[in-house]
Structure formats: structure tokens, C-alpha cells
Amino acid sequence: MGTSLQEIAAALHVSPSTVSRAISAPHLVSAKTRERILKYVDKIGYKPNISARNLRRQSSTTVGILLNDLDDSIIAHAANVMQNIAFQRGYFPVLLTTDESYDKEAEALDRMLMSNVCGMVIIPSSYSGELFGSIDIPIVELDRSSFLHRHDEFRMDDTAAMQIATDYLIQQGCKHIAVLLGNIDRVSSFRARYMALSMCNNSIRYSPFLLQATETQKIIDDACYLTQAIMQCQAKSRLDLAMQEAIDHTPPEQESTEESLITLEGLQARLLPNSADLRHCTRDRHIDGLLTTNQSLCTGMLHAFNANPEWAEQNIKLFTFDNPSYLQVLPYRIATLSQPLEHAASMAMNCLLDRIEGKIQEHAEVHLLRPELLAD
Amino acid sequence: MGTSLQEIAAALHVSPSTVSRAISAPHLVSAKTRERILKYVDKIGYKPNISARNLRRQSSTTVGILLNDLDDSIIAHAANVMQNIAFQRGYFPVLLTTDESYDKEAEALDRMLMSNVCGMVIIPSSYSGELFGSIDIPIVELDRSSFLHRHDEFRMDDTAAMQIATDYLIQQGCKHIAVLLGNIDRVSSFRARYMALSMCNNSIRYSPFLLQATETQKIIDDACYLTQAIMQCQAKSRLDLAMQEAIDHTPPEQESTEESLITLEGLQARLLPNSADLRHCTRDRHIDGLLTTNQSLCTGMLHAFNANPEWAEQNIKLFTFDNPSYLQVLPYRIATLSQPLEHAASMAMNCLLDRIEGKIQEHAEVHLLRPELLAD
DNA sequence: TTGTAAGCGTTATCAT
DNA sequence: ATGATAACGCTTACAA
Numbered sequence: 026m027g028t029s030l031q032e033i034a035a036a037l038h039v040s041p042s043t044v045s046r047a048i049s050a051p052h053l054v055s056a057k058t059r060e061r062i063l064k065y066v067d068k069i070g071y072k073p074n075i076s077a078r079n080l081r082r083q084s085s086t087t088v089g090i091l092l093n094d095l096d097d098s099i100i101a102h103a104a105n106v107m108q109n110i111a112f113q114r115g116y117f118p119v120l121l122t123t124d125e126s127y128d129k130e131a132e133a134l135d136r137m138l139m140s141n142v143c144g145m146v147i148i149p150s151s152y153s154g155e156l157f158g159s160i161d162i163p164i165v166e167l168d169r170s171s172f173l174h175r176h177d178e179f180r181m182d183d184t185a186a187m188q189i190a191t192d193y194l195i196q197q198g199c200k201h202i203a204v205l206l207g208n209i210d211r212v213s214s215f216r217a218r219y220m221a222l223s224m225c226n227n228s229i230r231y232s233p234f235l236l237q238a239t240e241t242q243k244i245i246d247d248a249c250y251l252t253q254a255i256m257q258c259q260a261k262s263r264l265d266l267a268m269q270e271a272i273d274h275t276p277p278e279q280e281s282t283e284e285s286l287i288t289l290e291g292l293q294a295r296l297l298p299n300s301a302d303l304r305h306c307t308r309d310r311h312i313d314g315l316l317t318t319n320q321s322l323c324t325g326m327l328h329a330f331n332a333n334p335e336w337a338e339q340n341i342k343l344f345t346f347d348n349p350s351y352l353q354v355l356p357y358r359i360a361t362l363s364q365p366l367e368h369a370a371s372m373a374m375n376c377l378l379d380r381i382e383g384k385i386q387e388h389a390e391v392h393l394l395r396p397e398l399l400a401d
Numbered sequence: 402m403g404t405s406l407q408e409i410a411a412a413l414h415v416s417p418s419t420v421s422r423a424i425s426a427p428h429l430v431s432a433k434t435r436e437r438i439l440k441y442v443d444k445i446g447y448k449p450n451i452s453a454r455n456l457r458r459q460s461s462t463t464v465g466i467l468l469n470d471l472d473d474s475i476i477a478h479a480a481n482v483m484q485n486i487a488f489q490r491g492y493f494p495v496l497l498t499t500d501e502s503y504d505k506e507a508e509a510l511d512r513m514l515m516s517n518v519c520g521m522v523i524i525p526s527s528y529s530g531e532l533f534g535s536i537d538i539p540i541v542e543l544d545r546s547s548f549l550h551r552h553d554e555f556r557m558d559d560t561a562a563m564q565i566a567t568d569y570l571i572q573q574g575c576k577h578i579a580v581l582l583g584n585i586d587r588v589s590s591f592r593a594r595y596m597a598l599s600m601c602n603n604s605i606r607y608s609p610f611l612l613q614a615t616e617t618q619k620i621i622d623d624a625c626y627l628t629q630a631i632m633q634c635q636a637k638s639r640l641d642l643a644m645q646e647a648i649d650h651t652p653p654e655q656e657s658t659e660e661s662l663i664t665l666e667g668l669q670a671r672l673l674p675n676s677a678d679l680r681h682c683t684r685d686r687h688i689d690g691l692l693t694t695n696q697s698l699c700t701g702m703l704h705a706f707n708a709n710p711e712w713a714e715q716n717i718k719l720f721t722f723d724n725p726s727y728l729q730v731l732p733y734r735i736a737t738l739s740q741p742l743e744h745a746a747s748m749a750m751n752c753l754l755d756r757i758e759g760k761i762q763e764h765a766e767v768h769l770l771r772p773e774l775l776a777d
Numbered sequence: 778t779t780g781t782a783a784g785c786g787t788t789a790t791c792a793t
Numbered sequence: 794a795t796g797a798t799a800a801c802g803c804t805t806a807c808a809a
Contacts, residue, residue, distance in 0.1 A: 077802035453786035
């Protein structure tokens with residue numbers, strides 16, 4: 026364990042400070058002794074004690090990466106990209122996840138600060154505004170906004186994305202698009218996408234459905250449930266749902282029967298209040314386009330479609346954000362948008378390190394990355 | 402930044418030691434002063450300086466998690482599981498990836514040691530034997546083996562897995578199974594699976610194909626290429642490939658034409674020498690089963706099948722390891738094995754922490770987790 | 778160019 | 794039960 030500067034100094038008959046300088050500030054040491062020291066250091070495989078160094082320097086080269094969810098493969102990839110950049114530039118990345126929980130985010134922040142991180146890239150949650158408001162090390166926000174407007178921000182241009190998506194679906198002939206969104210109160214990117222909807226071509230109708238869930242698996246399950254509800258509501262479109270409590274039963278099969286029973290109450294319990302009302306939204310015009318605004322929503326939607334192959338006949342146009350990697354493996358194509366998170370992540374980490382190194386002094390900026398349409 | 406014990410001590414007119422004890426060893430301090438101190442500590446939101454603590458204690462509660470590849474969603478999930486366990490038990494997880502590169506693995510190990518990690522869970526690479534041979538902190542190996550036989554190991558029972566897989570395919574009527582494997586020289590799990598093949602029911606024929614690649618994306622691409630080669634070779638089964646250099650051209654479309662040209666040389670460049678020889682393996686009997694032994698291989702195989710929908714008529718039985726999450730999204734079912742890595746990861750982290758805490762003293766053990774057949 | 782010495786914030790030891 | 798003191802390994806004025 027403990028080979029220390031002292032011991033090296035003793036072995037080479039120089040002072041500890043000379044050894045320290047040979048390692049950390051080579052230009053302050055004569056070529057001859059420098060080489061002698063470095064050679065010996067290399068030989069015995071000496072590794073400086075980072076704790077001691079950080080304590081003395083009152084700083085570190087540790088950068089924090091705070092993510093909401095590593096189970097999301099897009100985010101995991103972004104994490105990988107950022108770690109690599111940090112490494113290449115001589116920093117030590119520390120990655121933590123919050124699972125959208127206040128307690129975990131607060132604890133993670135504590136640990137980061139205790140570890141003396143010199144900066145952080147975060148995917149902010151709805152709690153981040155409160156938690157990060159008074160942190161005075163460089164912070165860069167990725168994918169979402171804390172609305173603190175104090176940090177550099179890198180994310181997709183949600184307004185452009187929504188416009189590209191809806192334009193495509195309109196061009197495909199859609200007249201009534203159901204838009205599946207996550208929790209707009211808790212996740213800023215969904216909020217932005219929701220608001221962007223009102224700025225889209227308004228010659229057609231949009232029915233936004235807003236899920237409450239924030240965890241990946243729950244979003245998938247609820248999106249599946251919601252899709253089933255929408256499709257079954259289409260099927261019995263003249264139905265006055267307000268009058269009856271059950272829309273339909275999917276055949277129980279060997280699934281947990283509780284979950285597969287679709288009810289109006291079950292649906293409302295999963296949606297935020299300002300969702301479109303399923304009881305009315307298909308009255309005038311059937312839904313002919315389905316727009317999922319992230320990967321998990323798309324996954325859930327596909328679960329529903331796979332469980333009900335007969336829906337294919339209804340010829341509903343599909344579109345999803347996030348370009349899920351599994352699209353490559355599907356035997357049919359779904360139109361999508363390129364997911365610029367990887368690029369945003371790399372820019373975010375570089376920006377953070379530039380700030381840490383003082384290469385950027387200007388006021389924080391918001392960088393919106395424009396996605397591209399990916400469709401045959 | 403720096404609220405220190407000293408300042409707290411001064412403010413409360415006690416000595417720094419008392420404050421330190423109130424925090425780290427409360428039972429050594431009278432109830433009265435303890436509460437007074439803790440209350441104040443809480444009020445001003447004091448956070449101990451971890452560097453100073455680690456330096457003084459000559460230890461830490463930092464545990465390392467060293468993974469080959471975060472882009473693999475199964476591994477990312479395992480990482481998440483391990484981080485959560487470490488947190489819950491009061492440890493601070495530090496996650497690093499090696500991308501199967503010696504340099505990155507060596508550097509990551511350095512950083513871990515410099516950070517004073519008190520233990521590590523690693524997914525060993527072919528280099529880990531050399532790198533970790535002389536490390537004397539607790540280490541647990543996940544998913545693969547370094548063959549050091551010094552550490553606890555948690556992974557799937559590859560022999561059982563191969564038997565379940567081949568038994569299933571045989572039961573489905575297969576007589577000749579092509580087995581797609583990764584780099585058996587570099588990745589111990591593929592080696593184990595390869596060797597397990599010879600212990601399977603030998604009433605039928607197996608043709609193992611061994612890819613060289615170790616990176617996720619390259620495995621996918623090469624598995625796609627290999628699948629195309631196999632299928633096209635089937636189509637022209639009487640062909641003497643040794644006599645002609647090009648098997649076939651897939652229509653160039655807008656893809657990079659270079660990649661889509663399948664040649665014998667192109668194939669050999671991607672395979673290890675002891676692979677089955679495509680020129681001979683379909684002579685006696687056509688391949689009627691395709692067994693992919695991890696998620697990436699399956700992904701590549703599906704790419705190939707999607708690009709050539711006419712192959713569906715050949716009614717080749719598919720089976721894959723790893724239960725890729727995208728199977729849920731496919732409109733058809735592929736038989737698979739449960740992927741016990743999540744469970745293994747949780748056991749591995751708990752085992753590591755038990756060792757660190759001295760709760761386990763016995764000699765290191767190998768734990769093989771038996772997978773389950775997942776098929777309709 | 779090199780050495781000396783002080784100190785970063787914490788905790789272990791010893792003494793009270 | 795509490796306080797004084799030294800020490801963990803490293804860096805950095807300052808001195809030589």
C-alpha cells in the first residue's frame with residue numbers, strides 16, 4: 026500500500042518536495058534528478074495518495090456525473106461517452122444515479138461534494154433546482170433543465186423535434202395524432218415537448234396523453250396500458266365511456282389478470298389531469314397517428330401492439346423520439362428522430378472541463394441540438 | 402466550502418476530538434453534548450471532508466465497480482443494481498469502464514487504487530489475471546473469470562445453459578445447429594460456452610462460429626455479416642466456396658457498398674481459426690438451428706434476418722442467450738434463457754461488502770447461477 | 778535547483 | 794467524558 030513520497034525521497038537522498046515536484050511540476054526540477062526520480066517512481070510503481078493530494082490542494086480532478094437512470098440505454102451510452110472524455114482529459118469521473126428520487130439525489134450530491142468534485146454534469150430532476158441552487162462549483166445540465174438558468178445546458182431542441190415529427194405524420198396523411206408524453210410536471214423535456222405541440226401545424230388535431238410515471242419500467246407498463254386503452258376506445262368509438270366503468274377486458278391469458286383489465290379508473294390513475302380525455306377525443310375523428318416522445322413510451326406502445334396483432338389493420342402511423350436501438354431489430358420500420366444525447370453529452374463534458382480549467386468565462390449558455398428525421 | 406471540525410468545535414466551545422467522536426463514535430460522548438453537537442452539525446449542514454478522513458483512517462468506504470462495457474444494457478442494469486446496494490450499505494460506489502482495452506483497464510485500476518477503494522467488483526477481461534494478480538484488497542469477479550482462482554466469482558452456469566439451449570433446439574427438431582460465439586480467447590464466458598458444447602447431446606451436429614471482435618458494435622456487425630454468409634451458403638449449398646472468392650452480393654442500396662459484399666476472406670478475417678468451416682459445414686446437412694450466445698450476437702443475427710425477409714421461409718429455429726429486452730418488442734417470439742446477471746451482480750456486491758466487513762473469512766468460492774428456459 | 782517547514786481536516790493515542 | 798497532540802501523505806511558500 027503505502028509507498029510514500031517520504032520513502033522515495035529517503036531512498037534517493039533527496040527531499041520529499043523534490044520528488045513531489047518531479048511528479049507534479051517537472052519543469053521545476055533539474056533534468057538529471059527529474060529522470061532519476063521518475064525512473065525510480067516508475068520502477069517501484071509508486072501511486073500518489075489522492076486523498077492526501079486533494080486535502081492539501083483543496084481541490085481535485087474528480088468530476089461528478091449525476092444521472093437519473095442508467096437502465097435507459099441512451100443515458101448509459103451518454104455516461105460512457107462522458108467518462109471517456111473525462112479520462113482523456115485527465116479527470117476522474119464519478120458516476121451516480123438518482124432514480125428520480127429526492128433522497129437519492131440529495132445523498133448523491135452530498136457524496137459528490139464530500140469527495141471534493143471540481144464540477145458536475147447532471148441530468149436535472151424536478152428537485153435539482155432546489156438542491157443545486159447554491160452550489161458554487163461548475164455545473165452543466167444535460168438533456169433537461171433545472172430552470173435555474175445558472176448553468177450551461179445541452180439538450181435537444183424540443184420545439185424543432187415536435188415540428189419535424191408532426192410534419193412527417195401530417196405528410197403521411199394523419200389528421201388526428203395521439204401524443205404520448207411522460208410526466209410534464211417532473212421532467213422538463215416532456216414539458217418542453219408538450220408546450221411545443223401548440224406551436225405545430227394546427228390544421229390537424231392533437232390529443233396529448235401525459236403519464237405520471239417517471240421510472241423507466243413504470244413508463245413502459247403505463248404506455249402499454251394507455252395504448253391498449255386508446256386502441257380499444259377506437260374500436261368501440263361510439264361508446265359513451267362516461268356511462269360505464271369498464272372499457273373492455275383483454276383476455277386474461279396467463280398474465281396477472283389484475284393488470285390486463287383496462288378500466289377508466291385505471292387509466293386516470295396513470296395520467297396527469299391535463300391529459301386529453303379519452304372519452305371525447307375520438308368522437309369527431311379517429312386517431313390515425315401515434316407519436317411517442319421517448320424510448321420507453323415507444324417500448325410500451327410496441328408491447329401493446331405486439332399483444333394485439335389485429336391492430337395492424339387499422340394502419341395507424343407510428344413515430345417515436347429517441348431512435349431506440351431496437352428499431353434496428355424490428356422487421357418493420359418506424360419513423361424516428363436522431364437522438365442527439367450522445368453529442369450533447371460530449372459537448373457537455375467538454376464544456377464542464379473547459380469551465381473548470383478557466384477556458385470559458387462567459388455567462389452560461391443554453392445549447393439546443395437539432396435532431397434529424399430518420400425515415401425511409 | 403470548508404466548514405471544518407475545528408470551526409464547529411470553536412463555535413460550541415468543545416475540542417475537535419469531541420465533535421469528531423460525536424459524529425463517528427457517538428457512544429463515546431455524553432448524551433448532552435452529543436445532541437448539542439449533532440444539532441448544530443445538522444443546522445449548518447456540515448459535511449466531513451472525505452479526503453481528510455480517508456487520509457487519516459488509511460481506509461475508505463469507496464468500492465470500485467469495473468465493467469467492460471456500459472453500452473451493453475444488461476451490464477448497465479447490473480451496474481445500477483450494484484450501485485444501489487453499495488449505497489444502501491453505506492459505501493460509495495465508483496464506476497469505471499474498460500472497453501476491453503488493456504490501457505484503459507490498467508489506468509482504471511490505478512485510479513481505483515489511488516482513490517483508496519476498499520474493494521472491487523470486476524468483470525474480468527483477458528488482461529485481468531495479470532493486472533489483478535497482486536492486488537490485496539477484496540475483489541469479486543462477475544460474469545467472467547480471470548482464472549486467478551483467488552477471488553469469489555459469480556456468473557451463469559455456462560454448461561447448464563448450453564445444455565438447456567441445445568436440448569430445446571433438439572426438441573424442436575433441429576439436426577444441425579450453428580452456434581455463434583464471441584472471442585473465446587479473450588472472453589472467458591464464451592470459452593466456457595464453447596467448451597460446454599462438447600458436453601451436449603451429441604446425436605446432432607454443431608457448427609461453432611467464433612468471432613474475433615470484443616466490442617459491442619463490432620460484434621453486432623460481424624454477427625450480421627456471419628449470419629448472411631451462413632444463410633447464403635445454405636442457399637447455394639452445393640457450391641464449392643474454395644473455388645470462388647465471392648459468395649454473393651447483397652444489393653448495394655444506400656449502404657456503404659464495401660460492407661455489404663460478402664466474401665470468404667471477409668468472413669475469415671472476422672473469425673478465429675478454430676471456427677467451423679463454412680465451406681464444408683453444410684455439405685452433409687443444412688443448418689436448421691441458430692444459437693446466439695449473447696445479446697449482441699442475437700442483435701446482429703436479427704439485422705441480417707430483417708434485411709432478408711425471404712429467409713423466414715427456411716424455418717430455421719432461433720435461440721439466444723441473455724434474454725435481450727428487445728425480445729419484448731418483437732412481433733414474434735425467440736426462445737431464450739433468463740439472464741441471471743442481475744442476480745449475480747447483487748450477490749457479488751453483497752459478497753464483496755461482507756468480505757470488506759470481515760463477515761466472510763472462508764476461501765474464495767465460485768458461484769454458478771443456473772439460467773431458466775424462457776420459451777412458449 | 779533544492780531543502781525546510783507548515784498545514785490541509787480528520788482521527789487515534791494518550792492523558793486528564 | 795473530554796481535551797491535547799501527533800500524524801496520515803502531499804504541496805507550497807519561503808529560505809538557502
